[in-house]
Amino acid sequence: MTAATLITPGPDREHIVEGDNPLGLEGIEFIEYATAKPQALGQVLETMGFKPVARHRSREVLLYRQGGLNVIVNAHAKGSPLSDKPLISAVALRVRDAATAYRRALDRGAWGVPTHVEVMELNIPAIHGVGTSRIYFVDRHQQFSIYDVDFTPIPGVDPHPPATAGLHFFGIVQYIGNDRSEDWTEFYRELLGFQPLPPEQRFGILPKGRILRSPCPPASRFYIQLIEPEAGVLDVEDDEGLHRIGLGSADVLATVAELSRRGVEFVSSPSVQTSERGALSKTWLGSVSFEIVHDARG
Structure with a gap:
C-alpha cells in the first residue's frame, strides 16, 4: 500500500443523495374546500359518504371523514369574501418531517405562505400551489394528529366512520x-x-x-x-x-x-x-x- 493510497479521500460520509422521494411524502392527509356555503357543501359530502366529525376550535371550519379520507370545509373568510362555489383551496401532504420538507421546498424555489397562528393552534408549514391554493406539510398523522390540537370532536359522532x-x-x-x-x-x-x-x-x-x-x-x-x-x-x-x-x-x-x-x-x-x-x-x-x-x- 503506497502513501498516495493512504491519503486518497473517500466518500463524504455526510453527503446527502437525493432519492426518489426527496421530501419523504407519505400520501394525502386532507383536502380542503373554501366556500361561503359550508352547509350546502356538507350535504354534498354526506351524500358521498363523509361524516362531520370535528369542529375547529376558533374558526368556521369543519372536518369531514370516511375511512382514511379527510376533507376540510373552510368557511373562515381571511380578508376577502369567499365564493358561493366551493373551491379546492389546499392539499395537505403527509411527510416524515414537516420542517425539513418545508425548508427543502423553499431551497428548490417554492414560495412560502406566511402563517397567522392563533392561540392553541398548530403552525403547519405551507407553500403556494396552483392559483390561490396551498400545499401543506403534515408530519402528525399517526398516533398523534393535527386534529387533536386544532379541532374539537362533535359529541356522539363516530370519529372514524368507515369508508364507503x-x-x-x-x-x-x-x-x-x-x-x-x-x-x-x-x-x-x-x-x-x-x-x-x-x-x-x-x-x-x-x-x-x-x-x-x-x-x-x-x-x-x-x-x-x-x-x-x-x-x-x-x-x-x-x-x-x-x-x-x-x-x-x-x-x-x-x-x-x-x-x-x-x-x-x-x-x-x-x-x-x-x-x-x-x-x-x-x-x-x-x-x-x-x-x-x-x-x-x-
Missing part, C-alpha cells in the same frame, strides 16, 4: 393554461419529486392531459392529472386551479351502486360512461364533482 366501499384518495385533477404542461410538470417534479407517467399509461374514463405520479410508497401513492384547455379555446391561465378529487375503488361498479343508493348521480353521455375503469359524478353547487377510479389498493 373502501374509498381512498387516488388523486387530484388540476386545470392549467394553454401550453403549461411542461411548466407544471417541472413544478411538481422539482419541488415534490413527482414523475410523469408514460402517455399510454392511463386511469379512469377521462384519459386526458398528463398524469404525474407522487413519489410516495405504493400504499399511499397518488396522482395529479394536468389538463389543458381543448384545442381552439382561448388562453385560460387565470382560471388555473384544482378542479376535482379522484377517489380510488377496488370495485367501481359496486361503489357506484352504493353511492347511487345514497343519492349520487353519475354522468352518462356519449363520451363519458360508467364502467369498471371509472365513473364521474354530476357537478354540485356549480363546481364540486368526484371521479371514481379503479384502484386495486382499495
Whole structure:
C-alpha cells in the first residue's frame, strides 16, 4: 500500500443523495374546500359518504371523514369574501418531517405562505400551489394528529366512520393554461419529486392531459392529472386551479351502486360512461364533482 493510497479521500460520509422521494411524502392527509356555503357543501359530502366529525376550535371550519379520507370545509373568510362555489383551496401532504420538507421546498424555489397562528393552534408549514391554493406539510398523522390540537370532536359522532366501499384518495385533477404542461410538470417534479407517467399509461374514463405520479410508497401513492384547455379555446391561465378529487375503488361498479343508493348521480353521455375503469359524478353547487377510479389498493 503506497502513501498516495493512504491519503486518497473517500466518500463524504455526510453527503446527502437525493432519492426518489426527496421530501419523504407519505400520501394525502386532507383536502380542503373554501366556500361561503359550508352547509350546502356538507350535504354534498354526506351524500358521498363523509361524516362531520370535528369542529375547529376558533374558526368556521369543519372536518369531514370516511375511512382514511379527510376533507376540510373552510368557511373562515381571511380578508376577502369567499365564493358561493366551493373551491379546492389546499392539499395537505403527509411527510416524515414537516420542517425539513418545508425548508427543502423553499431551497428548490417554492414560495412560502406566511402563517397567522392563533392561540392553541398548530403552525403547519405551507407553500403556494396552483392559483390561490396551498400545499401543506403534515408530519402528525399517526398516533398523534393535527386534529387533536386544532379541532374539537362533535359529541356522539363516530370519529372514524368507515369508508364507503373502501374509498381512498387516488388523486387530484388540476386545470392549467394553454401550453403549461411542461411548466407544471417541472413544478411538481422539482419541488415534490413527482414523475410523469408514460402517455399510454392511463386511469379512469377521462384519459386526458398528463398524469404525474407522487413519489410516495405504493400504499399511499397518488396522482395529479394536468389538463389543458381543448384545442381552439382561448388562453385560460387565470382560471388555473384544482378542479376535482379522484377517489380510488377496488370495485367501481359496486361503489357506484352504493353511492347511487345514497343519492349520487353519475354522468352518462356519449363520451363519458360508467364502467369498471371509472365513473364521474354530476357537478354540485356549480363546481364540486368526484371521479371514481379503479384502484386495486382499495
